[in-house]
Amino acid sequence: xxxxxxxxxxxxxxxxxxxxxxxxxxxxxxxxxxxxxxxxxxxxxxxxxxxxxxxxxxxxxxxxxxxxxxxxxxxxxxxxxxxxxxxxxxxxxxxxxxxxxxxxxxxxxxxxxxxxxxxxxxxxxxxxxxxxxxxxxxxxxxxxxxxxxxxxxxxxxxxxxxxxxxxxxxxxxxxxxxxxxxxxxxxxxxxxxxxxxxxxxxxxxxxxxxxxxxxxxxxxxxxxxxxxxxxxxxxxxxxxxxxxxxxxxxxxxxxxxxxxxxxxxxxxxxxxxxxxxxxxxxxxxxxxxxxxxxxxxxxxxxxxxxxxxxxxxxxxxxxxxxxxxxxxxxxxxxxxxxxxxxxxxxxxxxxxxxxxxxxxxxxxxxxxxxxxxxxxxxxxxxxxxxxxxxxxxxxxxxxxxxxxxxxxxxxxxxxxxxxxxxxxxxxxxxxxxxxxxxxxxxxxxxxxxxxxxxxxxxxxxxxxxxxxxxxxxxxxxxxxxxxxxxxxxxxxxxxxxxxxxxxxxxxxxx
Amino acid sequence: xxxxxxxxxxxxxxxxxxxxxxxxxxxxxxxxxxxxxxxxxxxxxxxxxxxxxxxxxxxxxxxxxxxxxxxxxxxxxxxxxxxxxxxxxxxxxxxxxxxxxxxxxxxxxxxxxxxxxxxxxxxxxxxxxxxxxxxxxxxxxxxxxxxxxxxxxxxxxxxxxxxxxxxxxxxxxxxxxxxxxxxxxxxxxxxxxxxxxxxxxxxxxxxxxxxxxxxxxxxxxxxxxxxxxxxxxxxxxxxxxxxxxxxxxxxxxxxxxxxxxxxxxxxxxxxxxxxxxxxxxxxxxxxxxxxxxxxxxxxxxxxxxxxxxxxxxxxxxxxxxxxxxxxxxxxxxxxxxxxxxxxxxxxxxxxxxxxxxxxxxxxxxxxxxxxxxxxxxxxxxxxxxxxxxxxxxxxxxxxxxxxxxxxxxx
Numbered sequence: 001x002x003x004x005x006x007x008x009x010x011x012x013x014x015x016x017x018x019x020x021x022x023x024x025x026x027x028x029x030x031x032x033x034x035x036x037x038x039x040x041x042x043x044x045x046x047x048x049x050x051x052x053x054x055x056x057x058x059x060x061x062x063x064x065x066x067x068x069x070x071x072x073x074x075x076x077x078x079x080x081x082x083x084x085x086x087x088x089x090x091x092x093x094x095x096x097x098x099x100x101x102x103x104x105x106x107x108x109x110x111x112x113x114x115x116x117x118x119x120x121x122x123x124x125x126x127x128x129x130x131x132x133x134x135x136x137x138x139x140x141x142x143x144x145x146x147x148x149x150x151x152x153x154x155x156x157x158x159x160x161x162x163x164x165x166x167x168x169x170x171x172x173x174x175x176x177x178x179x180x181x182x183x184x185x186x187x188x189x190x191x192x193x194x195x196x197x198x199x200x201x202x203x204x205x206x207x208x209x210x211x212x213x214x215x216x217x218x219x220x221x222x223x224x225x226x227x228x229x230x231x232x233x234x235x236x237x238x239x240x241x242x243x244x245x246x247x248x249x250x251x252x253x254x255x256x257x258x259x260x261x262x263x264x265x266x267x268x269x270x271x272x273x274x275x276x277x278x279x280x281x282x283x284x285x286x287x288x289x290x291x292x293x294x295x296x297x298x299x300x301x302x303x304x305x306x307x308x309x310x311x312x313x314x315x316x317x318x319x320x321x322x323x324x325x326x327x328x329x330x331x332x333x334x335x336x337x338x339x340x341x342x343x344x345x346x347x348x349x350x351x352x353x354x355x356x357x358x359x360x361x362x363x364x365x366x367x368x369x370x371x372x373x374x375x376x377x378x379x380x381x382x383x384x385x386x387x388x389x390x391x392x393x394x395x396x397x398x399x400x401x402x403x404x405x406x407x408x409x410x411x412x413x414x415x416x417x418x419x420x421x422x423x424x425x426x427x428x429x430x431x432x433x434x435x436x437x438x439x440x441x442x443x444x445x446x447x448x449x450x451x452x453x454x455x456x457x458x459x460x461x462x463x464x465x466x467x468x469x470x471x472x473x474x475x476x477x478x479x480x481x482x483x484x485x486x487x488x489x490x491x492x493x494x495x496x497x498x499x500x501x502x503x504x505x506x507x508x509x510x
Numbered sequence: 511x512x513x514x515x516x517x518x519x520x521x522x523x524x525x526x527x528x529x530x531x532x533x534x535x536x537x538x539x540x541x542x543x544x545x546x547x548x549x550x551x552x553x554x555x556x557x558x559x560x561x562x563x564x565x566x567x568x569x570x571x572x573x574x575x576x577x578x579x580x581x582x583x584x585x586x587x588x589x590x591x592x593x594x595x596x597x598x599x600x601x602x603x604x605x606x607x608x609x610x611x612x613x614x615x616x617x618x619x620x621x622x623x624x625x626x627x628x629x630x631x632x633x634x635x636x637x638x639x640x641x642x643x644x645x646x647x648x649x650x651x652x653x654x655x656x657x658x659x660x661x662x663x664x665x666x667x668x669x670x671x672x673x674x675x676x677x678x679x680x681x682x683x684x685x686x687x688x689x690x691x692x693x694x695x696x697x698x699x700x701x702x703x704x705x706x707x708x709x710x711x712x713x714x715x716x717x718x719x720x721x722x723x724x725x726x727x728x729x730x731x732x733x734x735x736x737x738x739x740x741x742x743x744x745x746x747x748x749x750x751x752x753x754x755x756x757x758x759x760x761x762x763x764x765x766x767x768x769x770x771x772x773x774x775x776x777x778x779x780x781x782x783x784x785x786x787x788x789x790x791x792x793x794x795x796x797x798x799x800x801x802x803x804x805x806x807x808x809x810x811x812x813x814x815x816x817x818x819x820x821x822x823x824x825x826x827x828x829x830x831x832x833x834x835x836x837x838x839x840x841x842x843x844x845x846x847x848x849x850x851x852x853x854x855x856x857x858x859x860x861x862x863x864x865x866x867x868x869x870x871x872x873x874x875x876x877x878x879x880x881x882x883x884x885x886x887x888x889x890x891x892x893x894x895x896x897x898x899x900x901x902x903x904x905x906x907x908x909x910x911x912x913x914x915x916x917x918x919x920x
Binding site: 302303304323324325327328334336341342343344345346347348352356357359360365368369370 | 733734735736738741742745746748749750751752753754755756
């Protein structure tokens with residue numbers, strides 16, 4: 001078989017870092033080729049070079065055996081290379097067809113009907129099941145992604161790059177996407193899949209190129225390589241998927257949630273009559289499908305959202321109506337769901353971000369005057385302790401860090417503040433194996449040092465790995481609380497769908 | 511903190527805000543020069559006249575600084591709000607409110623009042639009324655999520671008509687019914703020693719108020735927890751909220767301080783610079799202040815210098831008339847500078863690319879020089895800056911020779 005894409009000896013340097021160091025990638029026609037690497041390993045840089053967003057300092061790119069120079073995404077399009085970005089580029093109040101022909105309308109009067117017909121045809125051929133007349137804002141995220149794929153196919157791309165395509169999808173949507181990718185490959189399309197999720201590679205890819213810290217580590221046959229082997233190649237050492245933790249030493253109750261009612265953004269109850277107690281020395285995981293009231297619950301606990309009814313008692317004090325600052329000072333730590341929106345000020349240096357909750361306290365300030373020295377010293381401590389990597393240390397802007405390091409910075413800040421209760425929401429979303437391991441260890445460490453940890457995650461694996469008890473949420477209600485060792489994923493999965501084990505009926509009907 | 515000064519810089523340097531602002535100024539002046547050429551006049555004469563009009567003697571310098579005074583304060587007002595993520599278009603209204611407060615007090619407070627006490631009272635009162643006017647917008651934003659651009663513009667007109675009425679009602683000049691009675695000299699911000707020193711210019715105590723305001727605002731933004739809070743809200747209000755900073759309170763505080771600064775600008779303008787208020791006139795300075803803040807990159811020091819620069823253009827243009835060059839040229843230059851400042855990204859990219867190319871060239875030259883010395887195995891990162899300089903000098907001719915050879919080879 002011939003190589004449809006060859007990138008030979010690619011080197012790309014950024015200030016202070018070699019993002020790609022003599023990397024070679026060879027993709028065969030009609031194959032699904034995965035590129036595996038941790039965040040910041042250089043996968044995206046390599047693909048940006050192929051897509052014409054960056055220019056390589058050195059190296060040769062060949063497409064279908066011919067050496068080419070790609071200096072803009074348009075060049076890439078002309079060569080039949082299409083990219084499905086992590087963040088969709090769609091106009092929300094346009095229809096699918098309008099989005100797809102955007103930029104290719106043709107003359108002054110555009111022919112949407114012919115376009116629609118062609119889109120329908122492509123959609124049917126690859127099993128995308130997209131209706132060209134639907135408006136983007138009315139369709140699910142998974143469908144929006146398929147529209148992005150359609151966009152590429154409509155433009156006759158036969159080399160498709162998928163950049164972390166499953167980060168935003170539900171488990172079912174992931175399965176559908178995998179099937180679509182198989183269909184595409186069967187029709188002769190070549191696919192490059194950028195990811196750090198090993199199961200996905202295992203599920204669809206034939207070959208896998210592994211990159212670590214900008215260097216090519218190896219190319220493996222996926223069928224003949226185990227997930228553990230690939231993980232070890234990616235991280236550079238054996239990785240444990242199981243979290244080591246001993247028996248919990250449970251102390252007194254830290255947080256008591258009593259019959260809590262919270263409104264959601266649509267002004268209906270997002271959390272209904274929710275009660276839960278969390279004690280020192282345990283991790284309680286909240287399992288549930290995204291959008292079942294977890295965010296509202298956490299926002300109510302952290303003070304970001306008003307409580308309609310019920311009570312929150314923290315360390316024996318009623319904090320139902322306490323301000324956010326009061327809760328912080330009482331020892332409530334919060335690793336927020338959206339690290340870029342809530343967790344950090346991206347345009348400010350790390351030093352500022354580390355004291356964002358404590359700048360008004362001594363020694364960081366006195367009588368309203370900041371003490372930069374103390375702030376820098378404290379930040380340096382967090383950087384060293386939590387191995388936060390950045391180009392310019394403490395003065396790096398938070399926005400310049402990789403996702404994993406941003407999350408480490410947030411966790412460092414929250415853990416260093418020594419909270420009695422740590423609420424962690426989706427703490428490992430979008431992170432690679434190495435960072436996930438690190439963060440899981442930190443959470444267990446907190447638990448073992450007698451702190452209470454409330455973990456909210458949409459990934460059952462994570463819930464089962466970390467939690468001592470699991471509280472299952474459905475439609476804003478607590479379905480049940482179970483000991484992790486007395487249950488399994490199947491039982492919890494049923495409860496997540498709102499079905500209680502004992503009575504076998506829908507919980508909402510109670 | 512340790513900083514590596516001696517080792518190889520990791521990358522080409524980036525364009526500083528100062529360089530970008532200066533480029534905008536230079537481009538604005540070039541555009542002005544081209545326009546003057548187009549109408550068949552000599553640009554050198556034009557600029558000479560502007561400088562002459564603004565700076566040729568102490569009186570003119572005094573007038574220029576007198577003009578710059580309100581621009582500094584308004585620029586600070588806009589810049590301060592910007593830092594908190596707010597766009598204060600209402601400086602004109604806040605300025606009018608501060609001005610009318612000062613004017614009414616000047617009219618009604620007894621002339622026997624000790625001057626320091628009098629000054630203290632009018633400064634406090636104008637600042638407070640301006641602050642109140644700004645606070646309304648902050649409050650509307652915090653409480654009802656009314657965008658500050660909308661509310662400040664509406665409040666500009668509210669102030670306009672209030673002032674219209676109050677001039678008539680309280681301080682009208684009976685002989686010229688559309689203006690207020692000129693304020694007695696002892697009740698303005700003018701000081702005899704300043705007036706004498708600058709040959710009867712408009713320079714007044716307001717200039718010192720402006721300088722003090724620059725220092726105070728710089729201090730608040732850089733050194734205080736208040737500044738930390740406000741900047742946090744300006745950069746990411748969601749994160750600020752999460753961290754326990756009261757976002758709404760910060761918005762109100764920020765608009766209040768911005769309003770106070772603009773109120774003081776009104777005082778310096780109407781009770782120090784012009785000393786009368788006209789009915790039905792919206793002060794342009796409120797909008798010039800936006801340009802001042804932009805050109806000054808919203809930093810207090812930058813605002814000071816860009817205000818003085820605009821002051822020079824505004825005072826100097828009067829002298830253009832004699833040369834037949836329309837005085838609007840000065841306004842055109844200001845407008846062009848604003849365009850270039852607003853598109854500062856392009857300017858920054860231009861400089862960054864130049865710096866980058868120069869950096870690459872240096873690296874290459876050093877590499878060649880090392881090679882010719884037979885030391886090609888030396889790690890570039892370990893060279894001291896002096897060594898770098900020498901090697902660059904040695905390498906540049908080699909680089910040139912190689913490029914030439916490359917061209918001939920083709």
